[in-house]
Amino acid sequence: MARGTTSACNRRILAVCLVLSLFLGATAMACTARKVVKVAAESVAYATADAFFTGGLGFGRSIAPTLAKGGVYKGDRAGLYGGTLRKSSCDVRALISFLKKPENREKARAWAEVLDIDGVDEIGAYLKKLTPVLLGNDTLVRNHGFKKGEAHAYDAVLEAGTAVLIDLLGLPVVKCNCGNPLASTQTGLGDLELDFKGKKWKYEKKRAVKVEESPRKQSVVVLADVEEAGKDIERQPGADGVEDDERIASGRPVAVPDLRGRTEADARTELGRLGLKTRTEPVPGSDAEHGSVVGLDPEPDTEVQAGSTVTLEVAGEGAGTPQPGTTQLGTVPDVRDLTEAEAKERLAQFGLTAVVQYQDAADVEREGVVGQAPAPGAELPEDGSVTINVRRPSGPDPSPTDGGSTIAETPSEPGDASTGGADGGQ
Numbered sequence: 001m002a003r004g005t006t007s008a009c010n011r012r013i014l015a016v017c018l019v020l021s022l023f024l025g026a027t028a029m030a031c032t033a034r035k036v037v038k039v040a041a042e043s044v045a046y047a048t049a050d051a052f053f054t055g056g057l058g059f060g061r062s063i064a065p066t067l068a069k070g071g072v073y074k075g076d077r078a079g080l081y082g083g084t085l086r087k088s089s090c091d092v093r094a095l096i097s098f099l100k101k102p103e104n105r106e107k108a109r110a111w112a113e114v115l116d117i118d119g120v121d122e123i124g125a126y127l128k129k130l131t132p133v134l135l136g137n138d139t140l141v142r143n144h145g146f147k148k149g150e151a152h153a154y155d156a157v158l159e160a161g162t163a164v165l166i167d168l169l170g171l172p173v174v175k176c177n178c179g180n181p182l183a184s185t186q187t188g189l190g191d192l193e194l195d196f197k198g199k200k201w202k203y204e205k206k207r208a209v210k211v212e213e214s215p216r217k218q219s220v221v222v223l224a225d226v227e228e229a230g231k232d233i234e235r236q237p238g239a240d241g242v243e244d245d246e247r248i249a250s251g252r253p254v255a256v257p258d259l260r261g262r263t264e265a266d267a268r269t270e271l272g273r274l275g276l277k278t279r280t281e282p283v284p285g286s287d288a289e290h291g292s293v294v295g296l297d298p299e300p301d302t303e304v305q306a307g308s309t310v311t312l313e314v315a316g317e318g319a320g321t322p323q324p325g326t327t328q329l330g331t332v333p334d335v336r337d338l339t340e341a342e343a344k345e346r347l348a349q350f351g352l353t354a355v356v357q358y359q360d361a362a363d364v365e366r367e368g369v370v371g372q373a374p375a376p377g378a379e380l381p382e383d384g385s386v387t388i389n390v391r392r393p394s395g396p397d398p399s400p401t402d403g404g405s406t407i408a409e410t411p412s413e414p415g416d417a418s419t420g421g422a423d424g425g426q
Contacts, residue, residue, distance in 0.1 A: 046198030053179025075170015229275020
């Protein structure tokens, strides 16, 4: 072999070796640097003993995730946060009043330092620009308690539904039930060891989020309506919620949750909270507990549009949706929060008729069933009827009978076993 050829060959070998060594070295460093981080997992109502504020500004509520997938999102992502038209989730005025009191001067100073505010006198103006929302998904933040005259920082995952205030860039900056200032954290979502505080909840790593500031200030905050699936709320930054909010349609997909092992009733409730309709099919000969869900169609984590129908495969002979016109051993289905038509159809699937009693109200935002008798889960009534209380706007009584009640006839062809979704509000 010629000397030049040998040298060229050696150079190629050396280059390959160098690339391999760099790759292996980087891989080894990555594995060495990766570590599990222990963080506090704080439930919706949890407030630490070293909270900045005592008394509670807003405790949030338990909600279904508003985003189908977790990850890192910019603060202006539509549906990243949730809200309701009923009431504000955070009392900003109470926090301003608290931090202005002379006896709380030390807390106010520490609070302002965390959020990089120029002095305690600027706190009021800063807070008035913040927007009250509910965390749409379990969210990783840098929380701050108050101890020995100083703010002390720690990483925390806050449960979905926790009430917070966000700034104009969409970052959570105040935890409402304790007044603690919040900030971004350098910790990633990948390897977290959760130390649950307060009530333990079902944490799903694949739906947890971390928020980064948006590239520009928001002119409107788009929230997922936690009381009406498939709807959004437009809220002006700095508004306390309710008065100036506007409800709009949402086009975001919904991820089918993994409900295997849950009871049919629980599964229906959960899907209803997400704005999904349900039908059930029996699975005879299954080894699973009778009445439990053994499969779903579409499969878990599939993204579908709100209002879509999900089939629950339920263990047991004769489990699932009864055939029209028949009565089987079982319990009264839950038709609360359904529309009148949906409730009638659902009861008909169990061989039951609906006795409708209307409740007129001038301020009704959404018509639907607000009560029923017998209650959900009760034995099927011998006369085959269930009374439903339907809320509707005030107006002429469409019922031909005195008292605004009518007995709905069981439809002969109720269609498939779909039901309407109950909203996620409590």
